Amino acid sequence: MEQGGQRLQEGLLGGPGEEALSQMPEEPDELAVLEEIQQELILQEQLVIEEYERSLQFDEECLNAMLDGLDASDKVICPVCRKNNLTVRNHAVFCQCGLYISTQGMTEEKLQALLEHTLTEHSHRCFHNPEFTVTSGMEEEASLLMSCPVCDSWTILL
Numbered sequence: 001m002e003q004g005g006q007r008l009q010e011g012l013l014g015g016p017g018e019e020a021l022s023q024m025p026e027e028p029d030e031l032a033v034l035e036e037i038q039q040e041l042i043l044q045e046q047l048v049i050e051e052y053e054r055s056l057q058f059d060e061e062c063l064n065a066m067l068d069g070l071d072a073s074d075k076v077i078c079p080v081c082r083k084n085n086l087t088v089r090n091h092a093v094f095c096q097c098g099l100y101i102s103t104q105g106m107t108e109e110k111l112q113a114l115l116e117h118t119l120t121e122h123s124h125r126c127f128h129n130p131e132f133t134v135t136s137g138m139e140e141e142a143s144l145l146m147s148c149p150v151c152d153s154w155t156i157l158l
């Protein structure tokens, strides 16, 4: 009985099955085209997202590199040129790039802590890597300024 039943089923499926197969080529083609378009759209979307994430990552890497540089030793990398070490004296902080700021009782540890604190504090509210500049008025002494165009904030460090 079982064998018979199986054969009967095969026989029944044989007809419509073949018909379905002959119709197959058209539908999957359309589906394939649609799927291709859809995948292309998804791919484009992913590329945009990836690029955005990469730019975020870049900012983060900059910040981390800067913080690492600060951690590395008691040498403090100049936040303005990001190339030279700052020379810290009791009365002044200066760099080969032209940065010169008068201070009082400054040490490398103090300066490092100050930079680290300001950078970390900013990174809590904004993902952008802030810029450091030296401002100098006509009469006022030069000061080190951290500013960020993204969150529209600035802080005087020294």
Ligand SMILES: [Zn+2]
Binding pocket: 078, 079, 080, 081, 082, 083, 084, 095, 096, 097, 098, 099
């Ligand atoms: Zn410098």
Ligand SMILES: [Zn+2]
Binding pocket: 122, 125, 126, 127, 128, 130, 148, 149, 150, 151, 152, 153
């Ligand atoms: Zn910011």
